[in-house]
Amino acid sequence: MTYLATFHWGWLLASLLLGLAMGWIAVVHRGQGVSKTTARWLAGLAAALVAAALTQVIPGRFGYWLDLGLILFAVYLVGCAVGSWLRDRVLSRHRA
Amino acid sequence: MHGLFRWSSKWWPGTIPLAVLWAIAAWTSTPPLEADLAARSNAALKDTVLDKARMAVAGRDVTFAADAFSEDGRRSAVASVEAVPGVRLVDDQTRLVPESKPFAWSAERDVVRVTLGGSSPLPAIRNRLMEAARAGLGGVEVVDRMNLARGAPPRFDNAALLLLDQIGKLKDGKVTISDTKVSLSGMARDLGGREAIAAALKNLPEGFSVAANEVKAPPYVFQAYKDPVAVTVTLTGYVPDNNVHAAIATAAGRKFLREKVVDNLKASVGAPAGFANAVVPALGALARLSTGTLVVSDREVKLSGDALYEAAAVQIRAGLGKDFPQGWQFKPEISVRPAAAPVDATVCQQLLADLLAKAKIRFESGRATIDPDSAALLDRLVETAMRCSTVNIEIAGHTDADGEVAFNQELSERRAQAVTDYLVKAGLPASRFTPVGYGSTQPLAGNDTDEGKAQNRRIDFVVRKGE
Numbered sequence: 001m002t003y004l005a006t007f008h009w010g011w012l013l014a015s016l017l018l019g020l021a022m023g024w025i026a027v028v029h030r031g032q033g034v035s036k037t038t039a040r041w042l043a044g045l046a047a048a049l050v051a052a053a054l055t056q057v058i059p060g061r062f063g064y065w066l067d068l069g070l071i072l073f074a075v076y077l078v079g080c081a082v083g084s085w086l087r088d089r090v091l092s093r094h095r096a
Numbered sequence: 097m098h099g100l101f102r103w104s105s106k107w108w109p110g111t112i113p114l115a116v117l118w119a120i121a122a123w124t125s126t127p128p129l130e131a132d133l134a135a136r137s138n139a140a141l142k143d144t145v146l147d148k149a150r151m152a153v154a155g156r157d158v159t160f161a162a163d164a165f166s167e168d169g170r171r172s173a174v175a176s177v178e179a180v181p182g183v184r185l186v187d188d189q190t191r192l193v194p195e196s197k198p199f200a201w202s203a204e205r206d207v208v209r210v211t212l213g214g215s216s217p218l219p220a221i222r223n224r225l226m227e228a229a230r231a232g233l234g235g236v237e238v239v240d241r242m243n244l245a246r247g248a249p250p251r252f253d254n255a256a257l258l259l260l261d262q263i264g265k266l267k268d269g270k271v272t273i274s275d276t277k278v279s280l281s282g283m284a285r286d287l288g289g290r291e292a293i294a295a296a297l298k299n300l301p302e303g304f305s306v307a308a309n310e311v312k313a314p315p316y317v318f319q320a321y322k323d324p325v326a327v328t329v330t331l332t333g334y335v336p337d338n339n340v341h342a343a344i345a346t347a348a349g350r351k352f353l354r355e356k357v358v359d360n361l362k363a364s365v366g367a368p369a370g371f372a373n374a375v376v377p378a379l380g381a382l383a384r385l386s387t388g389t390l391v392v393s394d395r396e397v398k399l400s401g402d403a404l405y406e407a408a409a410v411q412i413r414a415g416l417g418k419d420f421p422q423g424w425q426f427k428p429e430i431s432v433r434p435a436a437a438p439v440d441a442t443v444c445q446q447l448l449a450d451l452l453a454k455a456k457i458r459f460e461s462g463r464a465t466i467d468p469d470s471a472a473l474l475d476r477l478v479e480t481a482m483r484c485s486t487v488n489i490e491i492a493g494h495t496d497a498d499g500e501v502a503f504n505q506e507l508s509e510r511r512a513q514a515v516t517d518y519l520v521k522a523g524l525p526a527s528r529f530t531p532v533g534y535g536s537t538q539p540l541a542g543n544d545t546d547e548g549k550a551q552n553r554r555i556d557f558v559v560r561k562g563e
Contacts, residue, residue, distance in 0.1 A: 003182035007129060011121040015114055022110030026103045033105025056185060063184065064129070064155030065122045072121065076114050077107070084103040 004071060015072040019079015026080065027087040046073070126155070133158065133182050140176040144169060147193060147219060147244050156182060161189035165218060165246060196245035201256055202272040203229070203263050205282065209237040210263060214272070217248035221256075228257050232264050249276045251301035262296055265289040269311060277307035284313050287334055288365040313366050318375055318392040320348075322355060322382055322401070329382075330358040333392070336367035347376045350469045351383040353455045353476065368395045370421030377419040381412045383472035386433045400429035404479040407522045408432075436483055444484030445559040451476050457515060457555045464510035466518060474515070477557065478522040484559070490530045491516050492556040496549035497536040509533030515555050530560075 005012065034042065052058055053066050130153040137151050137158055146169070149162035160177050164170035170190050178186045201214035210229055216222035222242050229238045252273070259271040259278065266289070269282010278300060284290045290313040297306050318333040329352050335341045341361055348357045371392075378397050382390045388401020399416065403409035409430045417426035439447065451473065458467035466474070481489060493512035495504040512531035520526045541548035 007132070007182070008121065008125060011117065011125070014117055018110055018113055018117065019107075022107050023103065026106040029106045031106065033102075034108055035105075039105060059185070060154035060157050061126060062155070063157065064126065065118075067156070067184075068122055068125070069118045072114060072118050073111075076110060080104065080107045080110065081100060084100065084107075088099060088103075 004067065008068070008071070011068075011072060012075050015076045016079040019076040019081075020083035020086075021079075022076075023080035023083020023085075024087045025083075027084050027091065129156070129182075130154070133180065136180045137177050137183065140180050141173060144173045144176065145218060145220070146173055146190075151177075156184035157187065158183050158185070159187040159189060162191075163193045163244070164190055165193050165244075167192065193244050193246050195247040197247055198275045199245065199247045199249060199252070200272065200274045201242070201252070202270060203256075203260060204270040205236075205263050205266050206268050209239055211239045211241055213241040214243075215245035215248070216242040217244070217246065217252055219244065221253045224253065225256055225260065228260050229263075232260055249303060251303065254301040255304045258296065258300060262293045265293055266311065267314075273304075274307075276304045278304055279306075279308040279310075281308070281310040282312070284311055286364075287314060287316060289313065291365055315393045316364075316367050316371075318361075318371075318390075320379060320382055320390040322352075322385060322388050324387045327355050328358050329355045330360065332360045333362070334364040334367065335361045336365065336371055337363055340367075340372045343372055344375060344379070347469075348379055351380050351472060353383070353451075353472050368424075370424065374420045374424050377416060377468075380468055380471060381416045384408055384412060384475045385430070388430075395424045396427065397424060398427045398429070401431075402433040403430050404433060404475045405435075405482060405522065406432050408475050408478070436479070438485060439483050441484060441487045441559050444480065444487055445557075447480045447483075448477060448489075448557040448559070451480065452555070452557065456553075459511055459514070462507070464507065464514045466514055474518055475522075478519055478524065481519060481524055481528075481557075488528050488530065488560045490532055490558040490560055491519075492558055493531070493533045494538055494540075494552060494554050494556065495536050496552040497539065497543035498549065501535060505533055505535035507533075508535050511555060 049066065049070060053063075053070050056063065058066055133156060134151050134153045137153070137160070141149060145165055147163040147165070150160075152159040158177055160174065162173060164173060170192060174186060174188050174190060177183065196215045199215055201216065202212070204211045204213065210233055212225060212229060216225065222240070222244065225242070226238060226240055255273055255278065259273065259280075262280065263269070263271055265285055266282045267285045269280065272279045278297070280293065284293065290311045293311055294309060297309065300306070316334055318335065319331070321330045323330065329348060331344070331348065335344060341363060344361070345357065345359055374397060375392055378390050378392065378399060381399055382388050382401070384403065385401035386404055388399060391398040397416075397420070399412070403412060409432050412430055413428045416428065420426060455470075455473045457470045457473060459465060460467060491512045493508035493510075493515075495508045497504075509531065510533070512533050516526070516529045516531040519529055536543070536552065539548075539552045540554070541551040543549055543552060
């Protein structure tokens with residue numbers, strides 16, 4: 001993991017920034033969110049993919065791409081969470 | 097917290113650029129990642145001795161195939177690849193190098209190259225053997241047909257290096273190691289090479305033994321050529337040492353009447369036993385020929401040429417082999433020179449006097465036995481006597497003044513008789529020769545010096561016309 005992080009820090013940073021931006025926007029976004037059912041399905045899919053990555057059942061390059069995708073996605077989620085939280089803080093201070 | 101769930105339902109649009117990002121990252125990073133992992137894995141194996149190591153990287157998974165030289169080495173090699181940071185799975189396709197039983201190694205030399213074959217225990221030893229062969233054989237092509245195998249006896253490399261040293265001493269041949277048994281065959285490059293190899297084999301490492309040493313020595317050749325035109329005897333080839341060299345040179349000087357001895361002999365070990373005892377009499381036989389070649393090759397003596405008369409040819413053919421040490425062979429190819437034209441009494445006397453002026457018939461001290469070294473002179477005298485078949489000859493024996501008069505008188509008579517007997521045995525009629533002893537009554541020089549005495553001890557041939 002450390003190896004992937006050091007090898008791909010540029011891509012990870014890009015996905016973190018993407019996450020931050022998306023999280024920042026999401027707080028005030030008025031469009032349709034994913035429904036609860038879809039969200040559950042997506043969470044299940046993500047868990048299955050994480051399980052596949054941890055058990056190392058997918059060999060070779062596909063295994064590597066899966067790992068890479070999951071790490072990028074995880075960093076993206078972290079970015080979204082931080083971005084949304086920051087926006088929320090800014091907005092609540094504004095309201096006050 | 098509740099807010100986070102609410103917001104998260106709206107995070108999905110970002111996954112579209114994220115997927116694009118992912119695709120680009122996967123596309124561009126895979127080859128450098130694989131190359132990086134391969135380089136790190138190979139670096140991790142740098143100090144591990146392996147043969148045919150191959151590394152294939154797909155994503156973060158490494159397929160590792162290699163031949164290891166021990167089970168421990170194999171395990172530690174796999175473990176060090178597994179420990180490389182970033183490597184996810186290692187597909188272990190390593191195996192042990194096959195064991196060779198018996199463990200055989202060979203080095204074969206022919207005219208143009210040296211071929212190393214068989215098994216070698218480790219790549220490093222294999223390289224060392226190749227380097228040693230190249231360094232030791234200077235310029236000869238060295239071909240590597242060795243494969244790697246386990247099961248070499250201890251100190252194999254030392255034994256193989258020692259044998260590679262020996263192959264430099266061979267003209268052609270083969271050395272082999274089979275487990276701890278060493279075998280050699282072939283032909284030594286130089287005289288003494290076989291002995292040098294045998295001596296070196298005593299230094300084989302502990303545990304190794306010589307199963308067969310069939311290295312042959314090149315023939316030990318000694319040659320002498322008597323050239324009647326240049327009036328020389330040319331000696332070429334080898335003699336065992338300086339003492340024998342001196343003995344042969346002295347013997348040649350005594351046995352040849354007037355020929356100059358050209359000595360091109362070289363000293364070398366490897367002479368067959370009894371060398372001097374065979375060569376010296378053979379030189380005596382050559383001296384009796386008018387022209388001839390003596391070739392001594394190992395224990396075979398070949399003498400070819402022309403004898404001065406028939407009886408001499410018969411004597412040489414039959415007699416020389418008897419003088420040889422045991423195991424020596426004599427191959428005479430002796431013909432008889434055509435008889436020279438007859439001469440009259442005056443010329444006859446002149447020729448005989450000329451011969452006796454150049455050399456003297458020698459006897460054993462105080463006795464009437466003719467020294468074998470005088471055979472060449474006697475043959476010349478016989479030949480000359482045959483040319484003047486009409487004259488009678490007095491064989492006159494003289495002594496110096498040492499000793500009693502009666503003894504000297506008798507000695508001179510017996511010596512004259514011995515020479516006469518030689519002539520008769522050579523086929524001349526006894527009636528033509530009169531042996532006479534003069535004791536010390538007719539000195540040529542004073543008897544007070546050694547030189548004078550030596551001049552006085554002599555046999556003269558005096559032609560008596562009309563008797």
